[in-house]
Amino acid sequence: MDTPTPLREPTFLILTALAGEPMHGYRIISEVAAMSGGRVSLRPGTLYGALDRLVDAGLVEVDREEVVDGRLRRHYRLTRDGDATLTAETERLRQNVAAATARLRHRVRGTGTVDGLAGGLA
Numbered sequence: 001m002d003t004p005t006p007l008r009e010p011t012f013l014i015l016t017a018l019a020g021e022p023m024h025g026y027r028i029i030s031e032v033a034a035m036s037g038g039r040v041s042l043r044p045g046t047l048y049g050a051l052d053r054l055v056d057a058g059l060v061e062v063d064r065e066e067v068v069d070g071r072l073r074r075h076y077r078l079t080r081d082g083d084a085t086l087t088a089e090t091e092r093l094r095q096n097v098a099a100a101t102a103r104l105r106h107r108v109r110g111t112g113t114v115d116g117l118a119g120g121l122a
Helices: 009-020 025-035 043-055 080-107
Strands: 062-067 072-080
Touching: 009 025, 009 043, 009 062, 009 080, 025 043, 025 062, 025 072, 043 080, 072 080
Parallel strands: none
Antiparallel strands: 062 072
């Protein structure tokens, strides 16, 4: 059975941003930064390279183009394959979190902490 390769976090977040509605590049950059709490900060060159790869893979496609202030603004959207890939990756991550959470619960000591860390695991 072929197991899909796990998505890198930036790719996962780009697909997640596009799951809601079509977006142009700078809005995707903003959404990814917001979703990651600022941990993932995409530069335009990095984003557009990733979008080109996602388009080539059939996970994302151009929704529409418009000219704003004399510059072309391209909006991207998730394809059905992109939606299926994001759904599968989300389930894979959910299973990993459930396994880790179950293991960590067994390590909880009477103090309500895990190895000295306060609760709030998932």
